[in-house]
Amino acid sequence: MAEQRLADELKRNEEPLLPVEKKLIGWSLIAGVILLGVLIWISYTFFPA
Amino acid sequence: MTTAQAAKGVSEDWLSVWIGLAIFVLCLGPLVGADVLGWGVTTAVWTDPSKALAPVSKAYGGLSGVGSLIVTYVVLLVLLTGGATLLRARVGKFIGGFTVVFWASYLCWIIGSWAYIAATSDRLKAFGISWSLSLTAEAGFLVALIAGLAVGNLFPRVTAAIKEATRPEWYIKTAIVLLGGFLGITAAERLGLATSVMFRGLCAIIEAYLIYWAVVYFVARKWFGLSREWAAPLASGISICGVSAAIATAGAIKARPIVPIMISSLVVVFSCVELLILPFLAQTFLYTEPMVAGGWMGLAVKTDGAAVASGAITDSLIRAKALTMQGVSYQEGWIVGTTTTVKVFIDMFIGVWAFILAVIWTTAIERRPGERANRRQIWERFPKFVIGYVVTFLIVLCIGVSAPGLTSKAKAAMGEANVFRGIFFVMTFFTIGVMSNFRKLWDEGLGKLAGIYLLCLFGFIIWVGLLVSWLFFHGIKPPVMPG
Numbered sequence: 384m385a386e387q388r389l390a391d392e393l394k395r396n397e398e399p400l401l402p403v404e405k406k407l408i409g410w411s412l413i414a415g416v417i418l419l420g421v422l423i424w425i426s427y428t429f430f431p432a
Numbered sequence: 433m434t435t436a437q438a439a440k441g442v443s444e445d446w447l448s449v450w451i452g453l454a455i456f457v458l459c460l461g462p463l464v465g466a467d468v469l470g471w472g473v474t475t476a477v478w479t480d481p482s483k484a485l486a487p488v489s490k491a492y493g494g495l496s497g498v499g500s501l502i503v504t505y506v507v508l509l510v511l512l513t514g515g516a517t518l519l520r521a522r523v524g525k526f527i528g529g530f531t532v533v534f535w536a537s538y539l540c541w542i543i544g545s546w547a548y549i550a551a552t553s554d555r556l557k558a559f560g561i562s563w564s565l566s567l568t569a570e571a572g573f574l575v576a577l578i579a580g581l582a583v584g585n586l587f588p589r590v591t592a593a594i595k596e597a598t599r600p601e602w603y604i605k606t607a608i609v610l611l612g613g614f615l616g617i618t619a620a621e622r623l624g625l626a627t628s629v630m631f632r633g634l635c636a637i638i639e640a641y642l643i644y645w646a647v648v649y650f651v652a653r654k655w656f657g658l659s660r661e662w663a664a665p666l667a668s669g670i671s672i673c674g675v676s677a678a679i680a681t682a683g684a685i686k687a688r689p690i691v692p693i694m695i696s697s698l699v700v701v702f703s704c705v706e707l708l709i710l711p712f713l714a715q716t717f718l719y720t721e722p723m724v725a726g727g728w729m730g731l732a733v734k735t736d737g738a739a740v741a742s743g744a745i746t747d748s749l750i751r752a753k754a755l756t757m758q759g760v761s762y763q764e765g766w767i768v769g770t771t772t773t774v775k776v777f778i779d780m781f782i783g784v785w786a787f788i789l790a791v792i793w794t795t796a797i798e799r800r801p802g803e804r805a806n807r808r809q810i811w812e813r814f815p816k817f818v819i820g821y822v823v824t825f826l827i828v829l830c831i832g833v834s835a836p837g838l839t840s841k842a843k844a845a846m847g848e849a850n851v852f853r854g855i856f857f858v859m860t861f862f863t864i865g866v867m868s869n870f871r872k873l874w875d876e877g878l879g880k881l882a883g884i885y886l887l888c889l890f891g892f893i894i895w896v897g898l899l900v901s902w903l904f905f906h907g908i909k910p911p912v913m914p915g
Contacts, residue, residue, distance in 0.1 A: 425635070
């Protein structure tokens with residue numbers, strides 16, 4: 384029964400994305416892409432192989 | 433360490449530090465002329481099984497291979513049973529379970545060391561054979577994994593009987609503490625390269641946190657309609673570091689205990705699948721970029737055990753292929769060292785990430801009166817075994833850099849530590865397999881979570897991880913062995 388309830392619970396969609404969640408996702412991705420460029424530059428400039 | 437663990441006794445995390453450090457200190461004996469652990473058993477690639485086993489040190493040449501295996505078993509049994517007592521495990525059951533785990537794992541290692549499976553192409557003549565799978569002696573790890581999977585999925589009574597000793601996280605964390613010393617002496621010989629690898633490893637995981645987590649969370653919430661309580665731990669479990677991250681995130685957002693437990697079972701099963709596939713993909717396509725392959729394992733394979741284990745397999749597979757295809761013999765340890773570096777940095781940041789999520793959840797998403805995130809959470813979530821890894825790494829690095837005359841003795845010492853690391857590794861593989869019950873996963877109705885996991889892992893994370901690893905590690909090669 385508990386397993387059935389778990390499956391039901393996972394099927395439901397009652398929580399729309401809040402603006403703060405959208406911000407979290409957006410800023411995380413933006414920071415990730417910007418940092419990617421910065422860190423690659425630092426790596427190859429200051430820590431060459 | 434969770435509150436529940438604290439109530440039960442010392443955590444596996446701290447215990448792996450103390451046991452790893454105890455073995456490490458004893459292994460340093462050769463530095464002061466005392467060979468304390470030289471009786472530890474090693475397994476050579478064999479065609480005659482009677483020659484497969486031997487003590488690691490010539491100082492114990494009078495001990496037979498089987499004798500050294502028995503001594504190794506007895507000492508580890510005593511040591512780990514002491515640990516199990518501190519964990520408040522059921523000691524009687526642990527002793528029985530550990531005995532099965534040890535002997536089954538070691539048998540797998542011996543089987544995997546058969547020359548037709550393990551011998552590299554340059555040694556076929558020496559063994560008097562015409563062909564081999566060239567998987568190196570680490571093939572024993574895969575044999576152990578397959579044997580563990582067979583036990584876990586086909587023999588539920590055996591699985592239940594050895595449950596108390598089925599502790600892959602404990603074994604791998606102890607192995608990682610010991611690995612620190614081995615990588616320390618490796619790094620001491622090429623300090624500039626080691627520094628570069630460590631910095632790039634740190635960069636790579638920052639990318640993993642920021643990009644992986646956000647995308648998986650979005651997919652889980654928007655496309656699959658999961659609630660925040662399920663989506664956040666699932667995103668951490670898939671994108672960061674498996675079980676630990678799922679548990680830390682669930683704690684940070686105050687999810688029910690059932691959530692990280694369910695997600696953890698998914699993580700273990702999928703890690704097992706990755707472990708069986710990714711090292712061979714890396715061998716096929718990345719043998720010209722060994723460090724990219726190492727970083728990729730750390731970024732793509734979840735759970736410490738499966739990730740470092742994948743790194744170890746990849747290390748041996750790629751070195752064997754590079755030798756066959758290019759005639760280049762790379763120094764052992766750099767590929768798994770890259771994987772471990774990436775994984776250790778990932779682990780170190782789990783606490784920070786959990787703290788960030790706790791702040792966002794308590795201040796903006798589920799604001800509850802009187803609740804605030806605090807810095808103590810970072811320390812509570814910090815994986816303590818990392819301390820052991822860093823300590824052994826730095827001690828041996830300092831010895832290698834400050835006293836080059838001791839390098840050969842330090843290498844011998846770390847050779848002995850490596851024997852025990854290998855044993856903890858092979859037990860990790862076996863017990864990961866035992867824990868990976870595919871049937872149970874589907875019986876629990878986790879199809880939807882598994883769908884998200886499958887989509888994100890194989891559709892996104894593995895390939896972004898490969899890209900990030902390539903961006904930071906391409907062109908870097910391990911040192912080549914002379915001659």
